Amino acid sequence: MKHALILAAGLGQRMRPLTDVTPKPLLEVHGKPLIVHHIEKLVAAGVHYIVINTSHLAAQFPEVLGDGARWGVRIRYSYEGPTPLETGGGMLKALPLLGPEPFIVVSADIWSDIDYAALPAEPAGEAHLVMVPNPDFHPQGDFALRDGRLYDDGAPAGAERLTFGNVGVYRPGIVANEAPGAFKLAPMYRRAIAQGRLAGERYDGFWRNVGTPAQLEQLRGEVKG
Template sequence: MRHALILAAGLGERMRPLTDHTPKPLLHVAGKPLIVHHIEKLAAADVRYIVVNTSHLAEHFPEALGDGSRWGVRIRYSYEGPTPLETGGGMLKALPLLGADPFIVVSADIWSDVDYAALPREPQGVAHLVMVPNPSFHPHGDFSLADGRLYDANGPAGAERLTFGNVGVYRREIVEHEQPGRFKLLPMYRKAIAEGRLTGERFDGFWRNVGTPAQLDELRAIAGA
């Protein structure tokens, strides 16, 4: 049995006015909330314990998802307060609820056909990230990938610059020694890269970021409203 963290604490500012009264992960695509598609896919990959971190309109999540029993999973909620703690701070706060190590992490505001069951159960380093070809809104990518290892700059000959697809497998040590509060994961990634402890894979399947009304409309046109 695997555990997972779904990142759902963002304010959804670029998605306004749709997110004035509905958290972005609860916006519907193909007849159900974005986050439910992740829960169903995680359950199909034998993930039975899921933590959802929340902030903006947090009360809507338990109303919509309950305890997860309808999908055969157990859902617990990590409330971060009215101001989200960023990815790093949110992950650190959720660690006591997550329990297991390592664990899958996925952002609620993407849509993809990544096979969660195929992700490594034991990453070689502190994290293993799913990388995607650079989308038009992020043409320069995030990290370079060569032979399964990620690099911060160009990397060795033959390395390819790619964008982090917001899906990964993490060990708790990537954040567990940080001070509680609001912080990003990027400094932890760079530290892991310097130590040769950040791995990755290229994913060429369907992947979309869902950050704006236009991106949501495009996805709905593809997947169904």
Template sequence: MRHALILAAGRGERMRPLTDATPKPLLEVNGTPLIVHHIEKLAAADVRYIVINTSYMADRFPDALGDGSRWGVRLRYSYEGPQPLETGGGMRNALPLLGPEPFIAVSADIVSDIDYNALPREPQGLAHLVMVPNPAFHPEGDFALRDGMLFEDGDRLTFGNVGVYRRELVASEPPGAFKLLPSYRRAIAEGRLTGERFDGYWRNVGTPAQLDAVRLDASRPA
């Protein structure tokens, strides 16, 4: 059974005032919360066990999403406490709920046409990241992609916040808050971070203006 982690613990400061009353992943596009976009796509990819990490307004998630049965999945919640643990710490904190096999991880605050079913079930290295062309807000990119491997040097693409991970990437880190970037860099140095390029629809939803743009896209005829 495939497992997945949806990262949903952030405060969403840049989305204020919308996030003063609602956690960012529960903001809606055409009446559907952002996080449901991922639950539906994961369910369509035969993922039946999904963990959602939470911190800010954590109680709102079970109230809105329940146990996942309406989508044919099982939802469990990994509470990080009142302060989020960053992406790395949040992933490590969720490991006991994710089982021993590689898992998909996706940030709740993106919208894309990435096919989760097409992602590798077993990454060649410690993780496999989906890279996208650099958006205007991140022109410098993150990593270079050559022959399916990721590097620090070269023409960089932006990490699209979707990947497949082995638990070994973060399992040896001490509990607490930490970023994933140092783990990625260690994996690159060891030749154990792979990737693929995605050129389809991908949007980050970090500000009210970005949310409005996604809502406008969703309202247009297909």
């Protein structure tokens, strides 16, 4: 895979007051914005073209990141207007910039050691999601995983319920037929599950959600400067 989408359009409401003046993906950990962590990892995995969707304080992204030349990657921006389009609507709006092939999608507000180069170039279905053990703030998980396939209700015996780690590989078709506007990806996941077309893997390495000031400070204490 040579293309990727970084989801960076959220309002960051739980991160206030920090996000009153800075978009959450541009908050720094030891002098490096969260989103740069993903850019560097994507480039190391061979990605040469990245689309970043923006909304809240959108003008700051090109000011900080530019066109990607410093990392040897081309960055394009998909501006959604002052109101974010949610995960699904944002992906749909970005499709013309991403092209027809499968692409990596990662949320800017996580931090992990996931090896993007190890993700499948062709998902076995509509998408391939990286699942992580359920964190304390989400003990019920999102979907069940067994033998590389994801399930919702009615999962088979031996399936393990895990939390979506906000990293995956997608085919454009997962949202291509949706109406433009704001919508979440969750209904698309459940539709793909019903069709047996949502794949996944378990990741047990370092992964952190960065949604609140407390989580940001915890991360700063866990990673080296």
